[in-house]
Amino acid sequence: MNEMLNGMYSKMNTSADACTNFYEYACGGWESKEEIPDDRSSWSSFGILSKSNKDVIEKLLASSKEGKANEYYHSCMDQNAINGRGVQPLLSLRDSLNLKFKPGSGCMTSDDYNTLAVDLAKLYKGAGVEGFFCFGVGADAKNSSSNIVGASQCGLSLDERDYYVDKDPHTDKTLLALREYIHSTFTKVEGKEPDATLADGIIDFETSLATIMMDKISLRDPQKTYNKMDSSQLEAKMPKFPLSLFLNKLYDGKPVNKVDVSTPEYFDKLSTLLEKTPKTTVYNFLSWKLFSAHMSHLDAASFAISFKFSQALSGVEKAPRREEICVGRTEGALPDHISRMFVDHKFSEGSKKFAEKMIENIRKAFIKNLDTITWMDKETKLAAKNKALKIKDKIAYPAKIHDDNFLTTHYQTIETDPEKYFENHMSAVKFSVKEECDKLGKPVDKEEWGMTSSTVNAYYDPSKNEIVFPAGILQLPFFQSDYHKAFNYGGIGVVMGHELTHGFDDQGAKYDETGNLKSWWKNSTMQRFEEKTSCLVNQYSEFTIAYNKGQEHVNGKLTLGENIADNGGFHLSYNAYKNDEGSNPDEKLSYSGQGFTAKQIFFLSFAQVWCAKSREAALHRQVMGDPHSPAFARVNGAVANSEIFDEAFDCQRQSNRKRCHVW
Ligand SMILES: [Zn+2]
CATH class of the missing domain: 1.10.1380.10 (Neutral endopeptidase , domain2)
Structure with a gap:
């Protein structure tokens, strides 16, 4: 318990007002201690865990030259060989393509x-x-x-x-x-x-x-x-x-x-x-x-030209270490090999069972919550229940990564010549294009994963009606099986609820339980759903970031799906926690004189998943095109809609703004 509370305290700024800026209260300490590394455009709980996952893989790749992924990695690391070839490999590639289109002044x-x-x-x-x-x-x-x-x-x-x-x-x-x-x-x-x-x-x-x-x-x-x-x-x-x-x-x-x-x-x-x-x-x-x-x-000089441009977009000061770049490239070329390495060295099977149970509790909370919703008609509710029951889950990793024969034969055409990194890279590019083109005329592979197992993220796929949680995210600060339940429901539980709610956001709601784009809503209910969601559009459009000495607003329409998922996930996971056997949200957990209730732990754990800092250029880019709201808005937006949060932190309502509730 002390380890958990100690970790949480160290990120907080307890002098901030939890009621008016919960993000600052939960993450202010983290913000003042953490610096964005020179080679990053942002820094966050996600980023820190992702780096630690990459470090695990890097050690495994660097420690041996045996095996396909290791060979690929070492060819990427051999900068002498790469520099010695200059831009020649790209010119040879162009020649080999045998392109015939010629320039000319006319049309x-x-x-x-x-x-x-x-x-x-x-x-x-x-x-x-x-x-x-x-x-x-x-x-x-x-x-x-x-x-x-x-x-x-x-x-x-x-x-x-x-x-x-x-x-x-x-x-x-x-x-x-x-x-x-x-x-x-x-x-x-x-x-x-x-x-x-x-x-x-x-x-x-x-x-x-x-x-x-x-x-x-x-x-x-x-x-x-x-x-x-x-x-x-x-x-x-x-x-x-x-x-x-x-x-x-x-x-x-x-x-x-x-x-x-x-x-x-x-x-x-x-x-x-x-x-x-x-x-x-x-x-x-x-x-x-x-x-x-x-x-x-290509060579270092070419890399520098391309990096200089990404600097202008993201504000980073220097390029990541070569090792890190090569880990990423190896993972891109041989995703299943890297997933295998990561899972074998970093994942415990016990977490999988724990995660499965949490997902079931959150699914139950969604279904139970339907009974309390007044804006939905009975048939649409029944269809929503049916869809929720049919959502499949994939947890940790796909079985095929433990099939050695698959790993060898499937990736056969990817080359790993120690002196020809560029050609190795091109063989991986061609492989993935071919893999995609070959899908034509074949049924959809329902076993396919859209993320590698070391990824610190999760997703909902509407066309498969499934939620996916790679092994990479089933760790602290999202999840630790021996920590208090309120911590896990606030962390990975909210992420699970978020992905499940995507099945019922403004996009997901348009797909049925089999993953087909097909309306299953009564028109009048859909209309009320849209009214409900417009509350979130207005709420999140009020958030601003600093940019170019002025302010820029979050785009409430662009971020609507994610905001619906955040608010739903937060609410569902809390209910799942509360209804879980033996939970007592009012239980007092104390630590060196200070104390929290279990429900406060839930909210703090949720918020601390989002501790994040971004460079101005990167935040501007996020607000312009990313469907996710900036981290502080994800936290403050969700808690502002929660009566239970106000109760947990003894908050008086600050404004008359109406709360937005969808799920
Ligand atoms: Zn999402």
Whole structure:
């Protein structure tokens, strides 16, 4: 008990007012002690645990040169060999792709379109590079057991269209950094300075793409982004582009009858844009995509060019250690090998049973809570109960990582030549593209995991109606099997409740119990649900962060799904704790003269999972595009809606704002 309380006290600022700023009360001590490391854009409980998981893997990879993952890692670590080869491996890659599209001052002819279609397929299959649209294979949202080709907008170097739209490329500091990145990259790879207008041309083209893209709020709507059509219908949207030729090359002649187009208008407008874009711009843009995708895998000077740009976006002061970079790359290339290493050395099976029991209690709490909800009709409630009962869970790791035969044969084509890191990297890129393309025509693999086992995170997959908790998160500060129950329910319990609630957030609610995008709500109830959730939109839009000497508001619409999940998870996990056998929320736990009740421990444990600090640029980037609210808002937003919290900390209501309750 002392160890637990000691750990919690050390993060607190007990002189802060728990009622007005619970985040500061729970994490103020942590904030004043912890510094964001030079090589990080943020620092948090998540980040600290994630680093410790990576350290475990690093030791295992560094300690031996035997085994596929170790070989891969050591090839990445051999910087002498990598530096000795300069940019040559990238030039050889370009040669081997045998691209035929040529620059020119005019616009594209029909021959050019044909060449372009073939080159785009080669770029993706041979180098993992996508141009001005993205194609992929995944579960059909309305028929979740079969795979379908999906088509969507893409092609920006910066991760948000807002970085481009209504910005002046000659004064905006992010676009200026991008311009320098493009210019330096071409200079380095081609061995001579490019035409001064090259970078501007690429940025102009990307800005045109950004302008015709669907906005991020609409992209969150699974109905709006589901547009299944015959591939000939998509082809008709781009009459000059031979889509069937492209798909034929991409999928090795496998028939593609249907395509789910997430952003149909984008394709209409892209067609017009391409018609008036000079060939040279298209050519330069594709060269840029190829170079920028792999620059950081070349010699130290190329890495530095690519890192300098990420610095501008995230505010980090220096690059992470090479070891850490190579651990991440090895995990990306050989995810199941790394999961195996991590689980074998760091996971205890006892945690799995504990986690399973907690999930069952939280599921029960969700179902029980339905009885208290007044805004839902009876049938919709019954359907919600049914969906909750059908949510599957995956805990810790997939069974296949302990199948040695699978590990050997599945990853056979990934190379691990000690002197050819770049080629090893490319073999991993091609492997993952092929793995994805091969899904076409096959049923959805329900056993697949979307995260490696060392990941400090969790997710809900609406098309599988499942919640997934990798081994990496089943540790402190989320979970410790011998700590007080209130601590575990406040930590991992809230995360479990959060993921389960995603099945009933503004997106998840649109999928049924089998994972199909299909309405199962009565219209009037759906309307009341939307009214309920708009309360959260307004509440979270009030939170601000400091940026550029001013303030920036959290986007309540962008973060709605996560905020519904946070508030639901928090409420459900508390109920699950309270109803768990032998729980006494008013139990006093004392420690060197100070004391907490068990329910206070629950709230503190919840808040301390979110202790976090971010650099200004990184926080700005998060608020712009991340569906998760900043950490302090996640804590203060959820407790502000909780009557039980007020009771636990003896808080008087500060304002007349109405509390937001959905689940
Ligand atoms: Zn979430």
